[in-house]
Amino acid sequence: MSAEEFERLRAEMRLEARDAIADKLAALNRLATAADPTADGEFRREVHSLKGLAATFGFPGIAIIAHRLEDFLATxxxxxxxxxxxxDRAQDALDGDDAAPDVAEVVRQLPVTRDAAFDPTDLEVRQIEIMLVAPAVVATRYVADELRACGYRLVPVPKAMEAIDFAVHSQPDLIIVSAVLDRFDGIDLICALKAMPSTRHIPVALLTSFEDGSLPLIDLPPDVPILHKSPTFADDVAAALSKVGIL
Structure with a gap:
């Protein structure tokens, strides 16, 4: 296959994917406005399908918005x-062929789940976006709840490879990485993020139960703060944000 034929095929596949995404968005809008309470499960399945379709065929903005919607529905x-x-934001991205450079700004305007005790007038904290890269386990839910209780805009991402893609496009204020991940350890991911030109300016922190200076942390870059899974977690996060000049 020649390069010209490959590009033609690629363009055709993208056009077909765009039509499929448009159909899914139309279906989601119908389900969202339906009075049928049994439609909730179907809506969630369609959102998950939209995320996969957009990620596979090169619509990263729509994939990120769908991921945010999944998390919003869950919390x-x-x-x-x-x-x-x-x-609406996903439709805007599709109408613009997902090429708008302001994906990071768009996702920051999306609704988020707030802890009931959070004071929405605390504007200094509410716009800080934190990506939490950690497996979907009970301990992670505790950490996520703690972050939401502090008023941060939280983006949970369970998979390391997905986190790299999302970090490039959504540009969070801080990335918290669990020491234990699905395919490789958290320090590997941190080193990758700090090496990539598109993400090396984003502050990162390691979430772990290991003690400072212990053998598993020997390869952690010295400027990366450590957040401990302990009663001091919220204080550790505040200290990390202060260290990088966000708070």
Whole structure:
């Protein structure tokens, strides 16, 4: 196959994928406005399918928005009409062929789940976006709840490779990486993020139960703060944000 034929085939596949994404967004809008309570499960499945389709065929902005919607559905008590905001932004990205350079700004305007005790007038904290890269286990849910309770905009990402893609496009203020991940350890991911031109300016921190200076942490870059899975976790996060000049 010649390079010209390959590019033609690639363009055709992308066009077909764009049509499929448009169909899914239309279906999601119908489900979102349906009065049928049994449609909730189908809606979640369609969102997950949209995320996979967009990621596979090169629509990263839509994939990120779908990921945010999945997390919002999993954590919000009453999503209500807020889900339409996600769908509108995904449609905007599709209409712009997902090429807009302001994906990071768009996702920061999406609705997020707030802890009931959080004071929404605390503007200094509410716009800080933290990506949490950690397996979907009980301990991670505890950490996520702690971050939301502090008013941070939280983006949970369970897979390391997915985290790299999302970090490049959404540009969070801080990336917290668990020492234990699915395919390789957290220090490997931190080193990769700090080496890539598109992410090396983003502050990163390691989440671990290991003691400072222990053997498993020997390869951790010296400027990376350590967040301990302990009662001091919230203080560790605040100290890390202060260290990099965010707080």
């Amino acid at each position: 919000a008590r009453s999503p209500g009409d807020d889900i339409l905001v996600f769908l």
